[in-house]
Amino acid sequence: MNPHIAFLGGGNMANAIIGGMIKQGFNPSLLSVVEHNANTRDKLTEQFHISCHESVSTVQNVDIWVLAVKPQNMRDALTDLTPLLHTKQMLVSIAAGLTTATLSSWSGNHSKIARTMPNTPAMVSQGVTGIFAPTSVFSTDEQIALDNIFKTIGSTVWLDTESQIDSITAISGSGPAYVFYMMEHLAAAAVELGFDSATADLLVKQTFAGAVALANTSEDSLTTLREKVTSKGGTTAAALNAFSSDGMDKALHHGTQAACERAKELAVELAK
Numbered sequence: 001m002n003p004h005i006a007f008l009g010g011g012n013m014a015n016a017i018i019g020g021m022i023k024q025g026f027n028p029s030l031l032s033v034v035e036h037n038a039n040t041r042d043k044l045t046e047q048f049h050i051s052c053h054e055s056v057s058t059v060q061n062v063d064i065w066v067l068a069v070k071p072q073n074m075r076d077a078l079t080d081l082t083p084l085l086h087t088k089q090m091l092v093s094i095a096a097g098l099t100t101a102t103l104s105s106w107s108g109n110h111s112k113i114a115r116t117m118p119n120t121p122a123m124v125s126q127g128v129t130g131i132f133a134p135t136s137v138f139s140t141d142e143q144i145a146l147d148n149i150f151k152t153i154g155s156t157v158w159l160d161t162e163s164q165i166d167s168i169t170a171i172s173g174s175g176p177a178y179v180f181y182m183m184e185h186l187a188a189a190a191v192e193l194g195f196d197s198a199t200a201d202l203l204v205k206q207t208f209a210g211a212v213a214l215a216n217t218s219e220d221s222l223t224t225l226r227e228k229v230t231s232k233g234g235t236t237a238a239a240l241n242a243f244s245s246d247g248m249d250k251a252l253h254h255g256t257q258a259a260c261e262r263a264k265e266l267a268v269e270l271a272k
């Protein structure tokens, strides 16, 4: 199956996914984008030589619609698309919060709806995408077609229940922002210790990159890797004790819970 895949919304995430697909050999003539913003359309055409449209009405023979607008714009976007939908077409949302029930009610009770949650490292083919597309609705071939799309931007994790999309949003969907937040603060601490900001940035980026590369290649658990840095009575122990007494461990748990709850709140707020 070589599906025609159309993106509704051509912003940051659509750009990352399209870039990954083309890099991995998807045929650009089977990719389309509907994007309201003319500058964004021009950029996509120049970058990827794909067909870009101002309106859904000019896109034909689509097998898979990737719904890539902000959650707050989804209802309007689906209002335009619904009169053109066929039952066999797959709707694949990447939006946070919005449930399949809401998406279905906004698309004339369309039933072939999958939810996914990618993340911004997709821009450098290092993403991870959670996918909820149950066998009760999707054939094996359709599931493979979906997996093939998101594998082009990194790893995929198939989810058994829809609520796990909110959980994965709180970990890997929003997660890159948590990492950048920690990196920002570590770089600021490096400046306080006397480094210029370029050196501080280099030290932090290389420390994160090196630690992740080590974690990915080592057989040790994350806990063992941490312990191997931490000499008894040494410098690392002093830092970790301070982190712990300032509640950094608890803050990470609270933060992910807040993200997960916000996804559920968004679902209720936007469905009104």
Ligand SMILES: NC(=O)C1=CN([C@@H]2O[C@H](COP(=O)(O)OP(=O)(O)OC[C@H]3O[C@@H](n4cnc5c(N)ncnc54)[C@H](O)[C@@H]3O)[C@@H](O)[C@H]2O)C=CC1
Pocket (backbone or CB within 6 Å): 008, 009, 010, 011, 012, 013, 014, 034, 035, 036, 037, 040, 068, 069, 070, 071, 073, 076, 077, 094, 095, 096, 117, 118, 119, 120, 173
């Ligand atoms: N940014 C992130 O880290 C992640 C975002 N997401 C989800 O991806 C979706 C898109 O997010 P971004 O790409 O960051 O947003 P974005 O704002 O960069 O892209 C959305 C695009 O949709 C266009 N648009 C709005 N309404 C439209 C309509 N009715 N028809 C056609 N185009 C329309 C806008 O002009 C814009 O270019 C959101 O639903 C978000 O929840 C998912 C995972 C990670």
Ligand SMILES: O=C(O)[C@@H]1CCC=N1
Pocket (backbone or CB within 6 Å): 096, 169, 173, 174
């Ligand atoms: O902050 C958000 O709502 C979106 C979903 C995951 C990352 N960004």
